[in-house]
Amino acid sequence: DFPAGDEGYHTYAEVTAELRQAAQDHGDVTALSSVGESFEGRALHLVKISDHVERDEAEPEVLFTCNQHAREHLTTEMCLHIVQRFTDSYGHDPVVTQFVDSREIYVIPTVNPDGAEYDIAGGRYQGWRKNRQGEGTDLNRNWGHRWGCCGGSSGHEGSETYRGTAAFSAPETKAVADFVDSRVVGGTQQITGHIDFHSYSELVLWPYGHTTDDVGEGMTPDQAQRLRSVGEEMAAANGYTPQQSSDLYVTDGDINDWMWGRHRILSFTFEMYPADGPGLDGFYPPDEQIRPQTERNDAAVDILLREAGADRA
Ligand SMILES: NS(=O)(=O)N[C@@H](CCC(=O)O)C(=O)O
Numbered sequence: 552d553f554p555a556g557d558e559g560y561h562t563y564a565e566v567t568a569e570l571r572q573a574a575q576d577h578g579d580v581t582a583l584s585s586v587g588e589s590f591e592g593r594a595l596h597l598v599k600i601s602d603h604v605e606r607d608e609a610e611p612e613v614l615f616t617c618n619q620h621a622r623e624h625l626t627t628e629m630c631l632h633i634v635q636r637f638t639d640s641y642g643h644d645p646v647v648t649q650f651v652d653s654r655e656i657y658v659i660p661t662v663n664p665d666g667a668e669y670d671i672a673g674g675r676y677q678g679w680r681k682n683r684q685g686e687g688t689d690l691n692r693n694w695g696h697r698w699g700c701c702g703g704s705s706g707h708e709g710s711e712t713y714r715g716t717a718a719f720s721a722p723e724t725k726a727v728a729d730f731v732d733s734r735v736v737g738g739t740q741q742i743t744g745h746i747d748f749h750s751y752s753e754l755v756l757w758p759y760g761h762t763t764d765d766v767g768e769g770m771t772p773d774q775a776q777r778l779r780s781v782g783e784e785m786a787a788a789n790g791y792t793p794q795q796s797s798d799l800y801v802t803d804g805d806i807n808d809w810m811w812g813r814h815r816i817l818s819f820t821f822e823m824y825p826a827d828g829p830g831l832d833g834f835y836p837p838d839e840q841i842r843p844q845t846e847r848n849d850a851a852v853d854i855l856l857r858e859a860g861a862d863r864a
Pocket residue numbers: 620623691749750751756760796797799800802805807820822
């Protein structure tokens with residue numbers, strides 16, 4: 552469980568209960584399933600939010616993923632907030648209603664439930680980042696586009712950025728990637744926008760991470776410009792700093808590079824609050840920050856949902 556004073560954060564059991572309740576209370580627009588299981592056998596919950604939710608409609612699809620990194624618990628709260636906002640406010644808030652009626656919104660609140668549970672074991676924060684396979688794989692270095700190509704990850708099992716034994720060697724990244732692959736319908740990827748939430752530093756990041764080139768391979772200048780301009784618009788909305796992933800540091804095997812590299816999905820990483828630490832403290836903001844720091848991203852999320860419906864660049 553979370554340490555005393557931080558009860559506002561959701562344990563895996565509480566996440567599961569909250570998602571079941573949402574699906575029960577808003578069954579007309581909400582469906583709960585899973586994309587597979589974690590290494591230790593926990594369901595990787597998938598929430599779909601849309602009108603006629605039981606049907607696959609010809610509406611742009613958007614994916615939000617959270618908690619790839621175990622200790623980044625604020626991101627799990629961000630995904631739960633997205634679920635709550637687009638279910639509770641449906642039929643009341645016109646902006647929310649319009650998006651639920653015209654998009655198919657997918658949310659995976661915790662990609663790394665094993666790590667998240669381990670991080671709070673015994674009511675003390677462990678500072679854990681990776682999954683719980685062996686000495687742990689950094690899920691955000693285990694994706695299959697240019698995996699391990701460019702000095703942006705480690706081949707040593709004990710490293711915090713250990714890339715795993717192969718692309719998608721972690722069951723968690725494999726399950727999410729298989730779900731995204733399954734959204735290629737009639738040869739066209741239905742998902743057009745994606746945000747992966749991390750903490751911390753208050754940044755909006757766009758691909759590529761594996762190269763410092765502004766226009767990497769598999770990207771046209773126009774597409775690079777679109778990623779930048781949408782990223783900058785979202786950063787203006789939430790007050791984060793916009794930059795290409797590799798401007799921060801080179802990463803290879805990260806989720807954004809695969810989402811764009813493999814599927815041309817407009818894919819971003821949000822590094823949430825706080826802007827600076829110190830150190831490990833930055834991963835554990837007091838639970839009083841959950842509401843303000845998740846609501847802070849509402850406008851940016853709406854920008855991505857809008858863009859998801861725009862004609863492809
Ligand atoms: N959340 S974090 O681990 O501190 N930063 C992310 C940054 C992701 C990226 O640069 O694309 C990472 O290194 O995977």
